Amino acid sequence: MKSMRARRAPATALALLATGALALSACQAGDLGSADGGGGTASTTITFLTGNEEVDMLIADGLIEGFTAQNPDIAVQVETRPGGGEGDNIVKTRLATGDMPEVFGYNSGSLFQAINPQQNLVPLTDEPFIDGLDPTFTEVVTAGEDVYGAPIGTFRSGGVLYNARIYEELGLEVPTSWDEFMANNAEIKAAGIDPVIQSYQETWTSQLFVLGDFHNVAAESPSFAEDYTANRAKYSEEPAVRGFQHMQEVYEADYLNSDFASTSFAQGLQKLAEGEGVHYPMLTDAVSNIAAAQPDRIDDVGFFALPGDDPAKYGATVWAPNAVYIPTTTEGAELEAAKAFVAFVASEEGCRAQAEAAAPGGPFAVTACELPTDVPRAVQDLIPFFDEGNVTPALEFASPVKGPALEQITVEVGSGIRSAEDGAVLYDEDVQKQAEQLGLPGW
Template sequence: MPARPSRRLTTRLLAIGGAVALIGSTAACSSGGSADTGGKTQITFQTDNAPTTATTTKALVAAFEKANPDITVKVDTRPQGTDGDNLVKTQLSTGEMSDVFGYNSGSLLQALNPDNTLVDLSGESWAQDVDEQYKTTVSTDKGMYGAPFLTSFAGAILYNKKVYDKLGLTVPTTWDEFISNSEKIKSAGGVAPVIQTYGDTWTSQLLVLGDFANITAQQSDWADQYTKHKESYTEEPALAGFEHLAEIKDKGLLNEDFASATQAAGLKMLADGTGAQYPMLTNAIATIQQDNPDAVDDIGAFAIPAANADDTTLTQWQPNSLYIPKTATGDKLTAAKKFVAFANSSEGCTVQNDTSTPGGPYAISSCTLPDSVPPIVSDVAKYVSDKKAGSALEFLSPIKGPNLEKICVQVGSGISSASTGAKQYDQDVVQQAQQLGLQGW
């Protein structure tokens, strides 16, 4: 989900309640092994070890093998987070990667040197159905290397619709309207206007990272210029996210226990109506569905508002992807392509719908959401269909500093000003940019 809440973090979110077991990947089968097992072609499929991923993977493999009786699929697992990233890089560089593997889209993919390590999938029949925004996150000038797996999700303001209805509030389209709603909730009493949960420090970043589509709505090339070190967070429009963090604290709009509350506690507040609004990733609806199923229909989502309504755009996290390494050849390559195609077929999408809770729409038209989805998912899908959604920064730039969550906690707690936090973050990313060898740093 990347430094958080990028892909590495998101995997952690989806795996709430499951321990991160460092399952050894040394048992992974090399693509260079025998192509036949008992007259069948055997391929290996590597995924992370999140419990939610395991559930969908098991069902998908079973359905694929039933539809393709001449192919068997052996599932290998790897750790989540940095350990998993390093393993993927090592296995690709040594030619030991599984025949198909699931991994991040966006900047982490680019670090795999895809032109030299992965199979170009742009000529596959399903490729024409892929959403254009997603396509840019798995492509280079030389090819498209990924196929979407599971749904996208967004960084948004989750809100309790019952609280809104009781107070006669409407979904805000500007930041001033959001603050006005929050102050009305505060005046009514008994409900925290804005939930923050700095006990889980990664959650502090949502008002900054989730504001990114508003930045690109105002300056479409901001990510490119940022990568070239020609834009920074100390200036508008990027400074706004830090300013939002400071403002909600300065105006006393937070829950009293914001400094120690966890994400689980924040979601419970949202579900039971003791908190009204929560900047959070929309795939958190899976946790609400598990812990507070009766409240699922009470929760909606709206884009973090920009200063001007015309600029208000939902920030979207693209799905993880399926990839095929260049070490998969012959019958294994043919079988691997069939598996990737199956995952993005109507049958494969049915498996995904039956075994996972969507956090947003799919990134390929061959996959559709179930007829009945939580309102939060419908809200995200409407922004996407209305073309009022844009990718998060991590899908457009490789730069993300390691200390953003700590900086956001300081700003959101009133310890540092918005301008100080933005300056600290600009300094935080320098070392990473230099390590990546980016020009201008």
């Protein structure tokens, strides 16, 4: 296990990780905004492609405002894309056709490997800011001998955001085992409240019961990531199949909001914040959305790790930050401007701009950056897992294998359309295609 150097106020080392997300990655691509920070004096213009979630755009605006204040000769336009599989396809298509803007934000880890970085991206290995990044992050944006990305956003965990106010009203305690979690769900349902929120209108949100369970998988089978990469372990086998089984169990117990199929990510967060539902399996950086949309309710939302079968092995699955990249089609003055923008994103000033624009969802990957003292309750709940080293990187940071159809499969399992076992087998078939495309041995 390698250490992750991240800081919070007061400055405290946060131990973490091994190698290292959810392809978690509204306007459609092509909608633009711009800022030049200098009253129209810019001599070079670049475009930054980012996600179309509200927080993505808030962070982009904050970064551009800070950057252009320091660089009035550079204008930065904003272009957005959807998340999930649709966004993945847009990124891959635009790279393949040479139509990618000068800078774009995208996942680190296995999805980064899937966009052929050595062919499509500009290496950043020799840029001065690289030495100031947490090595856990640089590992998950490295291909061959080169580093290709700079962190945007923060480390975060995939577990359960919960309404702490309702927990207090019902006298519930944070569960550290799956049985305790299901017992809490039974009490919440008896109180006339939806125990678990799902938001399958946006299919990427369906994956947390599976991906967030990886700490529990690795705790029981420490070699799982290595075996999985070598085609010696499967999701249709114990212990990995349990994430799919848990989805089925929650559905069959009738613990979901009745409108789970049509609920959006934003609506899911609203239900959570307002107490219409109590548990929302999600990444912790989603609290930034709540802080932006319903700041008066942000302290009602807490976090706990997705529990497994053994409370003695309770811990959190964590994701490295997404990254900003420069495509190889960026040249000349635009390339120099893009590198300057990426360097700003990876600076202390960039961290401050992001924290002021949206509440951080965890510690930064820029080692000089500290978290504000007033981070949301859910982030405060997360920090002890880092402090104690009780975390495991999500599988997509420990293995290059991640099938593109997982979000559709988990929607089917979570909706009762397909059994857990059938869904896991289908996902094994999905990842085999991906592994073969990557040319991994053993597949």
